[in-house]
Amino acid sequence: MSGQRIGVLVAVCAALGAAIILPAARLATQAAPQGPAPLANDPKLIEDLVYANRILYQQEVLDGFGHVSVRSDKDPSHFLMSRSMAPALVTSNDIMEYDRDGEPVDARGRNSYVERYIHAAIYRVRPDVKAIVHSHSPDIIPYSVTGTILLPVYHVTAFLRLGAPIFDSHDAFGDTDMLIRDNKLGDGLAKVLGNSGVALIRGHGFVAVADSTPIVVYRAIYTQLNARVQTEGMKLDKIKYLTPGEAEKAQAIVEATVGRPWELWKSQVGKIQ
Amino acid sequence: MSGQRIGVLVAVCAALGAAIILPAARLATQAAPQGPAPLANDPKLIEDLVYANRILYQQEVLDGFGHVSVRSDKDPSHFLMSRSMAPALVTSNDIMEYDRDGEPVDARGRNSYVERYIHAAIYRVRPDVKAIVHSHSPDIIPYSVTGTILLPVYHVTAFLRLGAPIFDSHDAFGDTDMLIRDNKLGDGLAKVLGNSGVALIRGHGFVAVADSTPIVVYRAIYTQLNARVQTEGMKLDKIKYLTPGEAEKAQAIVEATVGRPWELWKSQVGKIQ
Amino acid sequence: MSGQRIGVLVAVCAALGAAIILPAARLATQAAPQGPAPLANDPKLIEDLVYANRILYQQEVLDGFGHVSVRSDKDPSHFLMSRSMAPALVTSNDIMEYDRDGEPVDARGRNSYVERYIHAAIYRVRPDVKAIVHSHSPDIIPYSVTGTILLPVYHVTAFLRLGAPIFDSHDAFGDTDMLIRDNKLGDGLAKVLGNSGVALIRGHGFVAVADSTPIVVYRAIYTQLNARVQTEGMKLDKIKYLTPGEAEKAQAIVEATVGRPWELWKSQVGKIQ
Amino acid sequence: MSGQRIGVLVAVCAALGAAIILPAARLATQAAPQGPAPLANDPKLIEDLVYANRILYQQEVLDGFGHVSVRSDKDPSHFLMSRSMAPALVTSNDIMEYDRDGEPVDARGRNSYVERYIHAAIYRVRPDVKAIVHSHSPDIIPYSVTGTILLPVYHVTAFLRLGAPIFDSHDAFGDTDMLIRDNKLGDGLAKVLGNSGVALIRGHGFVAVADSTPIVVYRAIYTQLNARVQTEGMKLDKIKYLTPGEAEKAQAIVEATVGRPWELWKSQVGKIQ
Numbered sequence A, B, C, D: 001m002s003g004q005r006i007g008v009l010v011a012v013c014a015a016l017g018a019a020i021i022l023p024a025a026r027l028a029t030q031a032a033p034q035g036p037a038p039l040a041n042d043p044k045l046i047e048d049l050v051y052a053n054r055i056l057y058q059q060e061v062l063d064g065f066g067h068v069s070v071r072s073d074k075d076p077s078h079f080l081m082s083r084s085m086a087p088a089l090v091t092s093n094d095i096m097e098y099d100r101d102g103e104p105v106d107a108r109g110r111n112s113y114v115e116r117y118i119h120a121a122i123y124r125v126r127p128d129v130k131a132i133v134h135s136h137s138p139d140i141i142p143y144s145v146t147g148t149i150l151l152p153v154y155h156v157t158a159f160l161r162l163g164a165p166i167f168d169s170h171d172a173f174g175d176t177d178m179l180i181r182d183n184k185l186g187d188g189l190a191k192v193l194g195n196s197g198v199a200l201i202r203g204h205g206f207v208a209v210a211d212s213t214p215i216v217v218y219r220a221i222y223t224q225l226n227a228r229v230q231t232e233g234m235k236l237d238k239i240k241y242l243t244p245g246e247a248e249k250a251q252a253i254v255e256a257t258v259g260r261p262w263e264l265w266k267s268q269v270g271k272i273q
Helices: A003-030 A043-058 A116-125 A142-144 A155-160 A169-173 A183-193 A213-236 A243-256 A257-269 B003-030 B041-056 B116-125 B141-146 B155-160 B169-173 B183-193 B213-236 B246-256 B260-268 C003-030 C043-058 C117-123 C141-146 C157-159 C169-173 C183-193 C213-236 C244-256 C259-271 D003-030 D041-057 D115-125 D140-144 D155-161 D169-173 D183-193 D213-236 D244-256 D261-270
Strands: A067-072 A078-083 A095-098 A131-135 A199-202 A205-210 B067-072 B079-082 B095-098 B133-137 B198-201 B204-210 C066-069 C079-082 C096-097 C131-135 C198-201 C205-210 D068-072 D079-082 D095-098 D131-135 D198-201 D204-209
Touching: A043 A067, A043 A078, A043 A095, A043 A131, A043 A213, A043 A257, A043 D095, A067 A116, A067 A213, A078 A116, A095 A116, A116 A131, A116 A183, A116 A205, A131 A213, A142 A199, A142 A205, A142 A213, A142 D213, A155 A213, A155 A243, A169 A183, A183 A199, A183 A205, A183 B183, A183 B213, A205 A213, A213 B213, A213 D213, A243 C157, B041 B067, B041 B079, B041 B095, B041 B133, B041 B213, B041 B260, B067 B116, B079 B116, B095 B116, B116 B133, B116 B183, B116 B204, B133 B213, B141 B198, B141 B204, B141 B213, B155 B213, B155 B246, B169 B183, B183 B198, B183 B204, B204 B213, B213 B260, B213 C213, B246 C131, B260 C117, C043 C066, C043 C079, C043 C096, C043 C131, C043 C213, C043 C259, C066 C117, C066 C213, C079 C117, C079 D155, C096 C117, C117 C131, C117 C183, C117 C205, C131 C213, C141 C198, C141 C205, C157 C213, C157 C244, C157 D155, C169 C183, C183 C198, C183 C205, C213 C259, C213 D140, C213 D213, D041 D068, D041 D079, D041 D095, D041 D213, D041 D261, D068 D115, D068 D213, D079 D115, D095 D115, D115 D131, D115 D183, D115 D204, D131 D213, D140 D198, D140 D204, D140 D213, D155 D213, D155 D244, D183 D198, D183 D204, D204 D213, D213 D261
Parallel strands: none
Antiparallel strands: A067 A078, A067 A131, A078 A095, A131 A205, A199 A205, B067 B079, B067 B133, B079 B095, B133 B204, B198 B204, C066 C079, C066 C131, C079 C096, C131 C205, C198 C205, D068 D079, D068 D131, D079 D095, D131 D204, D198 D204
């Protein structure tokens, strides 16, 4: 065998090897994230927040709009939320920290959601709340614009308890652009929310709050389901809602098993790049 | 050709071969299931039960909650059901055996569904029943909370016969957490079910029963469809339901052909790992 | 280089080649269909019939049940339809020929749809009809069980013209199993259909007819859409339907462009194995 | 090693290399588009128009029918639109130029949409309008056939302002085939549209207009959403719509952020071949 022929043979096999190995190497280097220095918070808290964004988008509670936040585990007067972008695309690199007034701690030129004051205002007055979702769900709007109270129709929505209160910016603020764009509007919403788990915002959407990320995601998804079921029920006849006693007991038991749907929803989102 | 050059050549080709062959070998070894010793039941019975879980999830009858069971072919006072987990993810390794009171025969630390008493109670009083589905279907809840009777609107839901009875835990048990969490509640539900194929559970969901897995899956899926169709029909005008004579004849004929949709649903789930 | 080493090298490269080439060869041999001798009909007629099955399933007009047929181009008193199976899985090997009474010409042990008499009866009295669809569409059932006439709400459903008549087996036949299982029932349905493009079957579904496969598929899909739109409209207020003059003109123009949606639907089904 | 054996070895490795490299090369050459000479317009304008077609199809505003156009940046009396085909399949090679009367500038045997006069007529009288969508949305038809005015139910549909006017061809033109097939009908529609962002066409669909492609796509999608929400709200109770002041402020703010959903929708369509 001549050196020339061996050279050709080695070249062909090396090319084959390159065709298989190099793309795999390139993908491996692309996986390394770039962006601002990571936050000092518990990585699990941030990972769950990213999953919450993706799950709520996949479950059609959030679309191009809407957002979800968690209270900071390092400084309880602060909270974490993605920069202003579509929830479907959020990654851990997009998470930013906000102070008690809703202003970014270290913006680095990144835009914030205009309505971050929804989150800031609620964290200020609800020490029990650790996670918040704001959604423009089309299923909820009909209730918000007709003054119809969302009540727990079945055991999985027992957290609605005595009904979801409705905040109408027009009452105290007259004609606005309907966005909760400052702390005064945020305080107005937080006041109407009171101790509830859910409040509706007339002509806008709703907010759900809870003491953990899996539970707030669960509440947002099931608030939307309750609206669909309650609407269909009201077309048939008068609805027998959960009694206050039933709602209290059922909420405790159902939210103790939130791990099961949470793990299922995470597995449906899959691995996040 | 030097030994060195040949060594390089062999190494490159071996690497290529490894890159193709080794992952395939690894997948083959991963396919071997791990877990508790398999049950002594007919493997087809277990396989159909696993498919039932997956089909009902894909057909949106079950979500993160709900369950399906079959009566044991080895001991008719026992039944088989998955451990407590999302139906979408059930495999044959998750199937457990339960005794006539709904207690696990060999738990080995695995959690059971809180509501297994629905299944235990019905198997106790309905010797004809070989399979049971419990679902929280949002389409059914409106009927359960307004006392509206589900009646057969078209031939494929003839099994609804004279209507689906509604069990309300509040009647005999007052404020509960709405779950069928013991045999007393299970007996209450089984009593209301009587000889029917379907019963609704107020503010909770429904249960479907049948003498085979394909038929109980069919009934669960079509009970949900009947609810949607009946709701739309009642918005148009007074519905002419199937007469008792039509329902009896149509049920016999339609359930004799359940193999066709069953095979289609299985093919849509595909191979289960 | 020793013969031994060369042998190892050739073996490794051959194994690599086999790992790439043999699976491709296996797929190629699997593509060759097996089954009864093909029919003598125009292959395009059969191919369109198979596509009709797949399209109607994908567009959710047919599910595990329902069927579509075409009049034979070789013998106009005969028609072609799949053997009894789910439309989602029909291939050209499944197409069978039926005579004017709806009996299979060459069954070879293959089962036929029980309701083939729907097709046989209509082909007998409607020489203009070249294709028929029978569907259990849940959107249509509400109209069939409340005696509500489906009327053309918008231009794309102009073929509904003066409304879709409703056949009720109970009128002339009393309690049946609701299936069109013989020629007497088929004749009853064909009589009610008259010269219309669509007729409803109480508590069962509907039938659509046309002079070509693309148009009958179009009519089946849009009949279902018209039902949804008409239902929503009737909830708002009194509907202004197409006038007879508008319906006549619009039908002609819309059905002249059926090639566009037909090609889109075929492309969505993709290549059929 | 004999020349024969080396030849076999080189052949096997070369075949392996070819099996990997040649398909990649073929795909690369297939990517080069063929068709008429490209238009002289801004490639970004054309690319956005193609995306608009794909997005509106994916968001279920357009199906096999409907179309979207943009005013030409080279000659403002002309506009660009795809040749007559399903929007789902439109590529940049399908875009044609039309003059102020809606006639193609350089047809080259390509068919045009019959209803291009909708676009021509509106561009003639609305110098502010740079993009137009025409859709047959089933959600809108109920409003068009009952004379129900679509009003802004929530902030994201504030562009509906004081309500969407309804054009009925029957008023001035009697029985037609319902299509806007000439400039007289187009002028009639444009007159009813007036200065609005949206007008309904009785028994046909709707038209949305805006001063950019992202905004007209946004308005088309959200007009459809508003219809669904308004319908559900009207079933619950009397709706409190956005006040004129709220609508004016909200529209400005929401349409300033249209980039976010636009980028999300483009990413969902992905790369267009």
